[in-house]
Amino acid sequence: MTSRYLSIEGIARRFSAGGKRTTVFEDLWFAMDKGDFACIIGHSGCGKTTVLNILAGLDAPDDGVVAVDGKAIEGPSLDRAVIFQSHALLPWRTVLGNVSYAVSSRHPRWSRDQVRAHALKFIELVGLKGSETKHPAELSGGMKQRVGIARALSIEPKILLMDEPFSALDALTRGTLQDEVRRICLETAQTVFMITHDVDEAIYLADRIVLMTNGPEAVIAEIVENPLPRDRRRLDIHKQPDFYAVRNHLIDFLVERSRTFKASLPDGYQRRHPPRVRPSAAPNPTPDGDARAA
Numbered sequence: 001m002t003s004r005y006l007s008i009e010g011i012a013r014r015f016s017a018g019g020k021r022t023t024v025f026e027d028l029w030f031a032m033d034k035g036d037f038a039c040i041i042g043h044s045g046c047g048k049t050t051v052l053n054i055l056a057g058l059d060a061p062d063d064g065v066v067a068v069d070g071k072a073i074e075g076p077s078l079d080r081a082v083i084f085q086s087h088a089l090l091p092w093r094t095v096l097g098n099v100s101y102a103v104s105s106r107h108p109r110w111s112r113d114q115v116r117a118h119a120l121k122f123i124e125l126v127g128l129k130g131s132e133t134k135h136p137a138e139l140s141g142g143m144k145q146r147v148g149i150a151r152a153l154s155i156e157p158k159i160l161l162m163d164e165p166f167s168a169l170d171a172l173t174r175g176t177l178q179d180e181v182r183r184i185c186l187e188t189a190q191t192v193f194m195i196t197h198d199v200d201e202a203i204y205l206a207d208r209i210v211l212m213t214n215g216p217e218a219v220i221a222e223i224v225e226n227p228l229p230r231d232r233r234r235l236d237i238h239k240q241p242d243f244y245a246v247r248n249h250l251i252d253f254l255v256e257r258s259r260t261f262k263a264s265l266p267d268g269y270q271r272r273h274p275p276r277v278r279p280s281a282a283p284n285p286t287p288d289g290d291a292r293a294a
């Protein structure tokens with residue numbers, strides 16, 4: 001196994017349905033360091049959720065291994081927290097009750113006061129101070145998702161896995177929550193693997209964007225290194241010189257290359273080391289040899 005914090009090593013997943021066997025992907029490789037924020041982008045059905053489920057330990061690969069912090073994943077664990085599109089809160093528990101439940105699962109020996117103090121810290125972190133005693137039915141969609149985020153972060157997971165966490169929210173709430181998740185993840189050096197269909201969301205949040213070709217038998221076409229500065233702000237991100245270079249690169253992939261990539265693999269393409277690309281507005285980017293302009 002490699003020494004990276006998270007390593008996906010040659011995994012394959014095949015499903016049988018109606019007597020037909022489909023290979024979603026095989027020989028998939030990807031690695032992350034601690035504190036990295038990666039987004040995966042690809043068309044519906046290419047296998048993004050399958051990868052996330054394998055990382056969560058909810059599904060197992062048919063071949064290959066996934067390891068976190070040097071340990072192969074063998075099932076669900078509190079080391080990996082998942083935030084889904086729907087919040088899946090316990091309706092009979094309050095905000096504090098929902099978060100405390102997760103905290104006491106993580107720290108079964110903690111006293112009631114310790115659990116409460118820890119849960120309150122994360123409730124405050126996501127901006128829900130004052131709503132501790134409310135039940136999920138009394139909360140807006142955005143507030144419920146905040147509880148889900150507080151619950152996931154409160155167990156201080158090694159990896160935070162997010163499956164389109166903001167897609168069910170209105171644009172204003174989505175933007176605010178993106179800001180908060182970014183702030184918290186930067187502050188806590190949280191390692192995050194997230195699925196999104198939203199190119200702008202990926203550019204705002206991610207350090208690296210994994211581009212997956214269409215399925216079946218999807219491959220990772222490229223790992224796009226985000227060229228924007230780490231202190232980027234959502235509201236004026238479009239003024240960053242490289243913004244449209246990276247945005248056009250991602251859109252071009254989704255519109256065209258996700259479909260055609262496999263039929264014309266670039267020279268020297270290796271599944272184990274997909275090309276790393278750093279789109280740039282500069283006319284002749286030459287930072288690391290394999291960088292290309294959008």
Ligand SMILES: Nc1ncnc2c1ncn2[C@@H]1O[C@H](COP(=O)(O)OP(=O)(O)OP(=O)(O)O)[C@@H](O)[C@H]1O
Nearest residue numbers: 015016017024043044045046047048049050051215
């Ligand atoms: N349990 C299963 N049994 C059979 N086929 C499955 C199963 N789970 C997923 N698949 C198939 O695997 C492929 C990848 O599914 P997956 O949900 O990972 O795609 P996705 O990229 O996350 O799609 P979306 O963006 O629509 O959520 C699809 O063709 C899907 O039908």
